[in-house]
Amino acid sequence: MSVTAPAKSANPAFFEETVTEVRHWTDRLFSFRCTRDPAFRFSAGQFAMIGLRVEGKPLLRAYSMGSPPWDEGLEFLSIKVPDGPLTSRLQHIQAGETVLIGRKPVGTLLLDNLRPGKTLWLVCTGTGLAPFLSLVREPEAYDRFERVVVQHTVREVAELAFRDMIEGLPEHEVLGELVAGKLHYLPSVTREAFPRQGRAPDLFGSGRLTEELGLPPISPEHDRVMLCGSEAFNADMKAFLEGRGFREGSNHEPGAYVLEKAFVEK
Numbered sequence: 001m002s003v004t005a006p007a008k009s010a011n012p013a014f015f016e017e018t019v020t021e022v023r024h025w026t027d028r029l030f031s032f033r034c035t036r037d038p039a040f041r042f043s044a045g046q047f048a049m050i051g052l053r054v055e056g057k058p059l060l061r062a063y064s065m066g067s068p069p070w071d072e073g074l075e076f077l078s079i080k081v082p083d084g085p086l087t088s089r090l091q092h093i094q095a096g097e098t099v100l101i102g103r104k105p106v107g108t109l110l111l112d113n114l115r116p117g118k119t120l121w122l123v124c125t126g127t128g129l130a131p132f133l134s135l136v137r138e139p140e141a142y143d144r145f146e147r148v149v150v151q152h153t154v155r156e157v158a159e160l161a162f163r164d165m166i167e168g169l170p171e172h173e174v175l176g177e178l179v180a181g182k183l184h185y186l187p188s189v190t191r192e193a194f195p196r197q198g199r200a201p202d203l204f205g206s207g208r209l210t211e212e213l214g215l216p217p218i219s220p221e222h223d224r225v226m227l228c229g230s231e232a233f234n235a236d237m238k239a240f241l242e243g244r245g246f247r248e249g250s251n252h253e254p255g256a257y258v259l260e261k262a263f264v265e266k
């Protein structure tokens with residue numbers, strides 16, 4: 001009698017991965033790492049359906065991969081919604097437990113969806129930072145642009161998740177040389193004292209961000225922008241950029257900016 005090993009995934013639509021690390025940033029925000037099947041391939045900026053099996057059925061939501069494509073594991077950033085069907089459970093996940101990872105990564109926040117330019121602005125609020133955690137560690141971003149700027153806006157300082165990781169990239173043993181002098185991190189906080197305060201459209205509108213970097217006002221001629229945040233943030237930034245002549249790019253035609261909604265579970 002021959003015994004065949006059980007397939008790694010019981011459901012061909014998902015990879016079943018093991019949680020390796022959980023980090024709670026605030027009572028509203030957490031992140032977790034898990035193992036990654038080598039067959040799960042994605043581009044920096046993409047998202048996939050992530051979740052848990054609940055009463056035998058998969059319960060999934062869209063999550064951007066926060067880890068870069070070269071990382072052997074996967075990392076995700078999530079809010080905690082007390083009565084959210086998925087996050088009320090997912091926030092209690094522990095190392096050793098199983099998460100489901102949908103097999104098909106998708107999304108528009110891709111370097112290929114932007115025309116060539118000089119400065120790449122990664123502008124986000126809250127968990128909208130996730131795709132940019134991947135992109136800031138994607139060597140291709142530094143090959144294509146002279147500088148990469150992360151502008152993350154949150155309510156409170158403690159919500160500046162992965163601040164140490166981003167600030168430490170110039171000293172990273174592999175990426176450091178590529179990133180040093182090219183990566184700029186300009187976080188902003190809206191409801192607590194902080195050196196940089198206010199919402200992105202105001203910070204851009206006043207010229208503060210470009211001035212801090214010694215750059216001319218933002219323009220579709222040399223700036224490229226990726227947006228990821230709440231619907232209100234995306235709408236306001238889109239209106240601001242389009243008012244300055246920026247045209248949106250897509251998977252069909254590259255443009256001067258691209259946007260994706262941060263996946264907040266209602």
Ligand code: A2P
Nearest residue numbers: 125126153154155190191199200230232233236
């Ligand atoms: P504010 O504190 O002024 O509302 P949230 O935690 O609600 O998702 O918000 C994350 C960050 O996004 C907060 O700093 C918030 O600022 C900011 N924000 C909310 N709405 C907008 C908007 N329409 N444009 C830009 N930033 C916004």
